[in-house]
Amino acid sequence: MKKCLYCQAISRQNRAGKTKAGSQRYRCMHCGHKYTPEPKQQGYPESMRKRAMEMYVDGNNLRRIARHLKVAPQTVAYWVTDVAEALPNAPLPNEVKEAEMDEMFTFIGDKKTKSTLSLW
Numbered sequence: 861m862k863k864c865l866y867c868q869a870i871s872r873q874n875r876a877g878k879t880k881a882g883s884q885r886y887r888c889m890h891c892g893h894k895y896t897p898e899p900k901q902q903g904y905p906e907s908m909r910k911r912a913m914e915m916y917v918d919g920n921n922l923r924r925i926a927r928h929l930k931v932a933p934q935t936v937a938y939w940v941t942d943v944a945e946a947l948p949n950a951p952l953p954n955e956v957k958e959a960e961m962d963e964m965f966t967f968i969g970d971k972k973t974k975s976t977l978s979l980w
């Protein structure tokens with residue numbers, strides 16, 4: 861459910877094209893504002909991603925980095941995961957593992973496919 865960032869209405873939020881980065885934009889039919897609820901991470905400058913990695917390597921956790929750079933912790937997690945996956949021996953940060961595990965448990969529900977989970 862989309863919510864207008866301006867008047868907080870949750871009804872009558874119509875799609876209104878996309879941003880240059882490809883994120884879906886919405887238009888609130890109550891107040892007429894257009895907004896982008898989930899801007900794509902590509903919208904951030906490379907320098908910010910680099911700074912996030914430097915902070916991560918320095919031992920800062922994702923939340924601290926996110927707060928410092930004023931981005932969502934999940935965004936920092938994406939960046940760190942991107943880089944970590946490019947380095948064969950780099951461990952994923954615990955926060956990323958936990959977030960993905962939560963998602964996985966929600967997704968598989970009662971099935972508990974051990975073969976999938978043992979990848980970690």
Ligand SMILES: [Zn+2]
Pocket residue numbers: 864865866867868869888889890891892893
């Ligand atoms: Zn509105």
